Amino acid sequence: MTKTSSAKKAISIVTVLSILVCMFTMFAGVSANAATDKVSMYSTETYFCKYGMTGTYVYVQTKDNASNQQVSIHYNYLKGQAWQDADAEYVKTLDDGSKLWKAYITSYNTEYAIRYVGDGKTTWDNNNGKNYKLESLGVAPITVNRGSYFYSGFCRVSATLQNYAYHKTVKVRYTTNNWATFNDVALKYDNTNTNGTENWSTTISDSNLKADGFEYCVYYTVNGQTYWANNFGANYNASYRVYP
Secondary structure, eight states: OOOOHHHHHHHHHHHHHHHHHHHHHHHHHHHHOOSSSSSEEEEEEEEEOOOOEEEEEEEEEEEESSSEEEEEEEESSSSSOOOOEEOOEEEEEOTTOOOEHHHHHHSSSOOEEEEEEEEEEEEETTTTTBBBBOOOOOOOOEEEEBOOEETTTTEEEEEEEEOOOOOOOOEEEEEESSSSSSSSEEEEEEOOOOTTOEEEEEEOOOOTTOOOOEEEEEEEEETTEEEEEETTTOOOOOBBSSOO
């Protein structure tokens, strides 16, 4: 083999590698691992519309001091369809200084990853290369799921939480008079998800329970610490159902 042929072969190899690198970069949202803890899936909120469509709010937590931050969801709501992007909007700053963001995506058989851009630098969270498939809980300690029903006198409440320890208590705190008074009802363990999180639920039965004046939140006590799920300060009410 001549030196010229060797050089051409080397150039060809470099070219192929360059193309592969470019392809990897283009599809980083599908296959690249999160490089840092700057961005994490926090929780999701999925509901079913009356006409058969399903929608999901994806909450994202960012931990960064960048002055210019952008969050988006790169998702595919049905296999064979083109991947889409949904921009997230800022919700609030949490007690630990991290920021919470929310994006809406159409969901059916959805697969997604999270793109975070801070001061021009991009970081991905794609569930360690597996992408997310509408898990209800990411790094949040607890989240309240949309109840399956609400009737006058009855309300179903369910939550998903991290299994921080075997001994724990989970309760719903509710009011029927705009917090002039309140009651606590214990949730019971239902089952464990494949990712180790747990589902708990209960039914509030109260003759005073009507849509007007009714609000609730859920708290989870474990290892001497209490975590609240209160709709980020807004609490939940009778409208928080599977079918809005």
